[in-house]
Amino acid sequence: MEKELRSALLGHAWTTRHYIKSGWEKEDQKAEAYAEITALIDTLIAVNGASGNKATEEAPKKAPVAVPPVDPVPNYAPPEWLYDESYFPVVGRRFSPGEFAEYLKSSDLDEMKWSPEGITIHHTAAPNLSQRPNGFEEKHMGYLRSYYKGKLGWSRGPHLFVDDHGIWVFSPLSSRGIHAKSFNASRIGIEMLGDFSYDDDPFSGRGEKVLTMSKLAAALLMKYLGISPGKLNFHRHDPLTSKDCPGKKIEFDDFEEDVLEMLETL
Ligand SMILES: [Zn+2]
Structure with missing residues (x-):
């Protein structure tokens, strides 16, 4: 499959090069080249998908976040506020x-x-x-x-x-x-x-x-x-x-x- 794709891509490259040189003179050539490359792209995507998406697998994974321990506190009572006032109270x-x-x-x-x-x-x-x-x-x-x-x-x-x-x-x-x-x-x-x-x-x-x-x-x-x-x-x-x-x-x-x-x- 890889060989076939390689030669298809190379073939398309030569064709496109020829069309570019001739300035995409003919509309039907353009349409043909577009159809060809679209089919090739679809095949590439299909092949990549079937092979288990190697690129994603090899990408470095984000390190898991380190969570500080949330240790339970038995018999917890809230502290007195530092400023227990009606205007601008602060727990502090x-x-x-x-x-x-x-x-x-x-x-x-x-x-x-x-x-x-x-x-x-x-x-x-x-x-x-x-x-x-x-x-x-x-x-x-x-x-x-x-x-x-x-x-x-x-x-x-x-x-x-x-x-x-x-x-x-x-x-x-x-x-x-x-x-x-x-x-x-x-x-x-x-x-x-x-x-x-x-x-x-x-x-x-x-x-x-x-x-x-x-x-x-x-x-x-x-x-x-x-x-x-x-x-x-x-x-x-x-x-x-x-x-x-x-x-x-x-x-x-x-x-x-x-x-x-x-x-x-x-
Ligand atoms: Zn800010």
Whole structure:
């Protein structure tokens, strides 16, 4: 079969070469050449299909996503909020993936004052990773609150800040936050620590850890708050922003694929 195809292709090549030289003078020659090449293409596709699609088999497969353990926490009780105030309350606590899963099922979320439908991903840009060598600390939650409240005049901020050690709940998940003009009313905001446009690498070291933890946070929100897997997006998808969140180096499709893969394992 291979020999036959080879000679048919070669024959077609000679014919086409001849027609090109003569400037495709005759319409019937054109029609004949087109019919010939179409038949050849169909045969090639049929043969390739029958041989088990070798090309696809040999293509390198995407490495399976590494899911951090979501260890169960027996007798879990939600923590006291760092700022338990009516104006700009802040939970301000860091959760391991297992604790975060328990938190999402806890009494802290018994009274939802909104119905989140999706998730929007950001990066902090400033601070970048080297400005927070140990990730966030409790005092940083206070700084963030002062910045949003004092400088920007906001009454709340993004819901989660994720570093390379865990998931910080900032603005309570039971109320809408402020993080992306078009999505505040319907989406939970997740800030990833780092500058993934310039200073930090999202594919190695601490940057990779932050990304993995953030993807897991998104997957856990989908599982325990019933957020639709189809409702994940990036801040830069907001037509009302000029920001490139969560960083130029991060492709949406790859990020989403990993989140959905993690969700399957939960
Ligand atoms: Zn953003």
